Amino acid sequence: MAETKFPRVFTGAHGPEDGAGETTPWPDDVPPDQDDTWYPLRDDPWRARRMEYVIAAFWAITALCGLGLIVVYCTGGEAQYEGWLLLGAFATLGTGLLLWARYLLPGHDIAASRGHHVSDPEERAAIVESLSRGTDSLMSRRGFLVKKVLVPVGGIFGVAAIFPLASLGNRPGRALYHTKWYSGARLVTEDGQALHVDDIMVDGILTVFPEGYINDSASAAVVLNVGGALVQARHGQADFEVVSGANGIVAFSKICTHAGCAVSLFNVFSMQLICPCHQSTFNILQDCEPVFGPASRPLPQLPLLVRPDGYLIAATDFVEPVGPGFWNRSGD
Amino acid sequence: MSTVAERSAARKRAQLEQKALDWADDRLGSSKWLRSAMDKIFPDHWSFMVGEIAMYCFVILLATGIYLALFYNASSTVVVYHGPYKPLDGQSMTEAFASVINISFSVRAGLVMRQAHHWAAVIFMAAITFHMGRIFFTGAFRRPREINWIIGITLLLVAMLEGFSGYSLPDDLLSGSGLRVVFSIVQSIPFVGPWLAFNLWGGAFPGSGVFFERLFLIHEFLFPALLAGLLGGHLAILWHQKHTDFAGPGKTEHNIVGSRLWPQYAIKSQALLMFVAAVIFGLGGLVQINPIWVFGPFEAARSSAGTQPDWYVGWLDGALRLWPHWEFRSFGHEIANPFFPGILLPGLVFTVIYAWPWIDKRLYADYEEHNLLDRPRDKPLRTALGVAALVFFIDLTLASATDVIGNGLQISFERLIEILQYGSFIGPIVGGLVAYRACILLQGGNVHPIQRPVGGTIVRDERGAYHTLGASHGENGHEGEGHDVDGHTGNGHTGNGHGDETTLERGPAGG
Numbered sequence: 001m002a003e004t005k006f007p008r009v010f011t012g013a014h015g016p017e018d019g020a021g022e023t024t025p026w027p028d029d030v031p032p033d034q035d036d037t038w039y040p041l042r043d044d045p046w047r048a049r050r051m052e053y054v055i056a057a058f059w060a061i062t063a064l065c066g067l068g069l070i071v072v073y074c075t076g077g078e079a080q081y082e083g084w085l086l087l088g089a090f091a092t093l094g095t096g097l098l099l100w101a102r103y104l105l106p107g108h109d110i111a112a113s114r115g116h117h118v119s120d121p122e123e124r125a126a127i128v129e130s131l132s133r134g135t136d137s138l139m140s141r142r143g144f145l146v147k148k149v150l151v152p153v154g155g156i157f158g159v160a161a162i163f164p165l166a167s168l169g170n171r172p173g174r175a176l177y178h179t180k181w182y183s184g185a186r187l188v189t190e191d192g193q194a195l196h197v198d199d200i201m202v203d204g205i206l207t208v209f210p211e212g213y214i215n216d217s218a219s220a221a222v223v224l225n226v227g228g229a230l231v232q233a234r235h236g237q238a239d240f241e242v243v244s245g246a247n248g249i250v251a252f253s254k255i256c257t258h259a260g261c262a263v264s265l266f267n268v269f270s271m272q273l274i275c276p277c278h279q280s281t282f283n284i285l286q287d288c289e290p291v292f293g294p295a296s297r298p299l300p301q302l303p304l305l306v307r308p309d310g311y312l313i314a315a316t317d318f319v320e321p322v323g324p325g326f327w328n329r330s331g332d
Numbered sequence: 333m334s335t336v337a338e339r340s341a342a343r344k345r346a347q348l349e350q351k352a353l354d355w356a357d358d359r360l361g362s363s364k365w366l367r368s369a370m371d372k373i374f375p376d377h378w379s380f381m382v383g384e385i386a387m388y389c390f391v392i393l394l395a396t397g398i399y400l401a402l403f404y405n406a407s408s409t410v411v412v413y414h415g416p417y418k419p420l421d422g423q424s425m426t427e428a429f430a431s432v433i434n435i436s437f438s439v440r441a442g443l444v445m446r447q448a449h450h451w452a453a454v455i456f457m458a459a460i461t462f463h464m465g466r467i468f469f470t471g472a473f474r475r476p477r478e479i480n481w482i483i484g485i486t487l488l489l490v491a492m493l494e495g496f497s498g499y500s501l502p503d504d505l506l507s508g509s510g511l512r513v514v515f516s517i518v519q520s521i522p523f524v525g526p527w528l529a530f531n532l533w534g535g536a537f538p539g540s541g542v543f544f545e546r547l548f549l550i551h552e553f554l555f556p557a558l559l560a561g562l563l564g565g566h567l568a569i570l571w572h573q574k575h576t577d578f579a580g581p582g583k584t585e586h587n588i589v590g591s592r593l594w595p596q597y598a599i600k601s602q603a604l605l606m607f608v609a610a611v612i613f614g615l616g617g618l619v620q621i622n623p624i625w626v627f628g629p630f631e632a633a634r635s636s637a638g639t640q641p642d643w644y645v646g647w648l649d650g651a652l653r654l655w656p657h658w659e660f661r662s663f664g665h666e667i668a669n670p671f672f673p674g675i676l677l678p679g680l681v682f683t684v685i686y687a688w689p690w691i692d693k694r695l696y697a698d699y700e701e702h703n704l705l706d707r708p709r710d711k712p713l714r715t716a717l718g719v720a721a722l723v724f725f726i727d728l729t730l731a732s733a734t735d736v737i738g739n740g741l742q743i744s745f746e747r748l749i750e751i752l753q754y755g756s757f758i759g760p761i762v763g764g765l766v767a768y769r770a771c772i773l774l775q776g777g778n779v780h781p782i783q784r785p786v787g788g789t790i791v792r793d794e795r796g797a798y799h800t801l802g803a804s805h806g807e808n809g810h811e812g813e814g815h816d817v818d819g820h821t822g823n824g825h826t827g828n829g830h831g832d833e834t835t836l837e838r839g840p841a842g843g
């Protein structure tokens with residue numbers, strides 16, 4: 001071959017290493033005139049040796065970092081030092097390996113045949129024969145056993161396999177329709193403190209739970225004082241609000257009707273509740289209708305009453321399911 | 333150059349090696365395979381390292397993950413924390429949360445391991461995404477590599493789920509809100525939604541005691557085993573089909589040019605593993621990630637603003653924000669809002685991605701086998717569609733940070749969401765048109781954005797060989813005009829063994 005497409009590889013110039021006798025040329029799928037033993041520093045022993053020392057120096061740093069890691073660990077551990085040392089150890093180890101491969105190891109820029117990754121046509125034909133030897137006998141008598149027997153039998157047996165799924169206990173039942181609010185439940189804060197009608201200040205929201213169910217997330221509600229502002233209630237829900245002196249007190253479910261996050265931001269100027277998850281915004285003065293964002297239903301309002309001793313209580317549970325929607329939400 | 337001593341050492345070593353390999357061959361008949369394995373050639377283009385980076389991230393995830401698993405406690409029993417992290421002292425939290433706090437503050441080297449694990453997950457996903465982009469834009473998914481495209485997309489999906497399940501394990505406020513949203517998405521599935529959600533969580537949200545045990549099992553066993561199995565298949569197929577390569581001097585559809593696996597490529601690849609580890613463990617020690625002690629334990633009645641999930645689920649969170657407030661209600665049933673952005677959209681996206689190799693065949697009426705890659709500019713339509721998809725993805729990802737961006741830019745989040753809603757339509761169109769134009773312009777020029785310029789237009793002849801036409805002069809030592817990049821010029825085809833080696837004709841398809 002006269003052409004030298006790969007000046008470094010198609011040799012003629014440097015043949016297989018001679019003298020040693022044990023360097024056989026690398027294998028068959030390589031065009032024979034490529035020199036498999038070539039590497040950049042092969043013909044320059046002095047630089048090759050110097051490169052070995054450079055690599056050794058890098059790996060010495062690796063070892064030092066390793067020692068450093070042991071010291072850091074034994075003195076109590078400290079993430080910053082560990083970070084630097086790990087960085088140093090791995091980076092120097094890698095650099096040494098890279099230099100080694102790049103300058104001192106053979107096997108660069110070799111061209112080889114891709115070979116055939118598919119089978120010969122004869123083999124393809126032969127396998128069909130083998131396969132149909134089986135399928136032909138399985139389907140004998142026009143497939144009586146398979147089509148007429150196995151298919152229906154498999155169907156029946158398969159149906160039997162579905163039944164155990166019914167044992168899975170956690171059927172939602174009515175769980176999504178109700179919360180733990182009950183008639184007469186006092187509104188208590190996270191710390192278990194029951195709220196008095198005079199505790200609710202204008203300008204803030206409080207998160208409340210039904211007394212006895214402080215950790216029940218589905219029951220979480222926000223209660224707030226709208227002062228003298230008029231809350232436009234939904235049809236039939238006008239008496240859900242408690243009016244005490246100049247103050248109107250309302251409570252809404254805190255579970256976002258979009259995807260269930262806690263609606264925990266309150267904009268006092270626009271009287272809006274905002275869900276931090278996807279920014280659905282609910283207008284308190286308009287029965288908590290969503291005015292922006294992906295939520296499409298208002299936050300359900302909790303019907304409130306005041307006990308003679310001044311404590312706020314729920315008149316009943318929410319009158320509709322709280323939180324995000326589901327297939328049969330409106331079914332009763 | 334070798335001394336007598338060196339030669340005799342080499343002979344001794346060869347004898348030992350022979351013995352070991354004979355032992356194996358007597359039992360497994362392994363010599364033939366092993367030899368072809370060691371002699372295997374891998375091309376050296378930098379973009380082919382990205383998949384390897386992903387693989388090495390997985391290795392590091394396994395190593396750090398096994399360590400973390402020895403300390404993590406998948407229990408939702410509530411305990412009161414007493415420990416070195418004073419701000420949380422005396423606070424009640426689940427044992428799961430407490431165990432992750434302990435990993436971070438009480439277990440020596442625990443914080444580095446944990447942060448390295450999280451950084452590895454984030455970089456793993458980035459590497460997978462980049463790798464996928466490389467495959468897409470260069471047409472590496474074309475016949476015969478469709479199966480590896482399918483496996484690759486499945487790996488991406490499972491890795492996403494694996495990342496999300498891991499992110500949720502600490503039971504902190506941030507990941508708890510994420511789980512709440514996922515519960516609502518599952519609940520929104522028509523007909524079976526509520527039943528499915530209740531059975532996965534063991535009851536209404538936040539679920540019963542079984543939930544974190546299940547999540548842990550899924551995260552530390554089910555998904556990693558799936559990933560390992562799929563990865564094995566991915567690599568086995570790659571091994572059999574051999575790697576693709578860019579067209580270039582000396583490269584044809586029938587040859588492969590690069591480094592030998594043993595020792596060149598093996599050592600180089602180990603170097604890459606070390607560099608990946610250097611970055612991941614460096615970040616793990618030096619750059620804080622997911623400081624759950626700042627977020628605090630999960631409480632369903634709380635959620636805080638200005639928080640984002642890990643970047644690779646951002647696009648789904650963004651989709652939930654941008655999707656209009658529709659719900660479908662009729663006949664006493666409803667399809668709740670989260671179903672559309674949370675199930676339908678990703679379902680459609682992944683269906684199209686899975687089907688892409690076949691869509692591409694139709695688009696280009698090209699059912700042939702390809703071992704040489706496309707330059708992205710030479711397939712302007714595919715490139716434009718890919719860029720459009722990327723812009724769409726970026727738009728959704730930005731939407732997941734509307735509150736943060738809004739604060740930064742001093743725009744209200746309402747405006748920002750509107751802008752991004754329009755952007756999700758207009759952005760891809762504009763991005764696609766710009767990319768298309770850019771491809772056409774680049775085709776006219778000679779500069780290859782991802783490879784050393786070879787000059788001229790590369791054309792493929794009926795034998796599958798590539799030639800440069802109408803080139804200027806070569807820029808890296810190869811002659812330009814009419815230069816044959818087939819691996820041998822003119823008389824190379826005229827017979828002898830070498831010519832046949834590099835231009836194997838294959839079957840009736842002819843390449």
Ligand code: HEM
Nearest residue numbers: 394397398400401404446450453495498499501552556622
């Ligand atoms: C293969 C891909 C994997 C990904 C993408 C991944 C991702 C994650 C992520 C994002 C976290 C959250 C960590 C944090 O809060 O800082 C995590 C936690 C965890 N992972 Fe993985 N992981 C993977 C594999 C594994 C494996 C194989 C194991 C164990 C066999 C494992 C065990 C753990 C444990 C125990 C935790 C919880 C402890 C903690 O948060 O600090 N992971 N994982």
Ligand code: FES
Nearest residue numbers: 256258259275278
């Ligand atoms: S959960 Fe409230 S806006 Fe999505």
